Amino acid sequence: MDGFYLQDSRSLTGDHLQFWGVGGRGYYTDLARLEIYTRDQALAQHRSRETDIPWPRAYIDARAHxxxxxxxxxxxxxxxxxxxxxxxxxxxxxxxxxxxxxxxxxxxxxxxxxxxxxxxxxxxxxxxxxxxxxxxxxxxxxxxxxxLVSQKDVSIATALRDTGIKLSKRRRPARDRFNCASCGRFVTAAGWYGSCPNCGNCSA
Incomplete structure (x- = not known):
């Protein structure tokens, strides 16, 4: 495998993918300015930050415009x-x-x-x-x-098909949890700022 690019999947520039630049200094759409990672490096980075998506370099280069x-x-x-x-x-x-x-x-x-x-x-x-x-x-x-490469021209499922890489499932952000100051039961934000549905007291 001829190396990997790491996409910062949190945003696009127009409909173009943006990737980590050389030395991890910033994000670029310009393929000439990108860091090239080994498979193990790309996978380790993805595991530490799931929004960094590894793409095979050859796959992206073949679909660039x-x-x-x-x-x-x-x-x-x-x-x-x-x-x-x-x-x-x-x-x-x-x-x-x-x-x-x-x-x-x-x-x-x-x-x-x-x-x-x-x-x-x-x-x-x-x-x-x-x-x-x-x-x-x-x-x-x-x-x-x-x-550079457009989002509409690539498929991550196709790109990773023969690499053995499986992407982490995106974790949903944890919901805020509140405890009623009177009874200690977990309540929603509405119960915290209004009346506790368990004891009827105002928590906030």
């Missing part, structure tokens, strides 16, 4: 890079998947996967700009792309 974080795109830099450029991507203004730009695809619909984005020539820029699209120089955008 290419995205561009809009925070890494500077409008002025892109404008300067457009000089002499012959290839452009068309992005939908104000539309994102998480932090990722949404492009016009080769099929004419929307995609966050740069590998499915349509490529236009310099002659297409005026007409596409008139439609409210932002034309971005391909070379500049390619340099800022990274591989």
């Amino acid at each position: 290419c995205g561009v974080d809009h925070q890494h795109v500077d409008v002025d830099e892109a404008a300067r890079a457009a000089t002499g450029e012959t290839r452009f991507y068309a992005a939908h203004l104000g539309e994102f998947n998480g932090n990722d730009l949404i492009f016009v695809s080769t099929a004419g619909d929307r995609t966050a996967d740069l590998r499915r984005a349509a490529v236009y020539g310099a002659d297409d820029v005026p007409a596409l700009s008139a439609r409210g699209l932002r034309l971005l120089p391909a070379g500049y955008i390619d340099e800022r792309s990274r591989l």
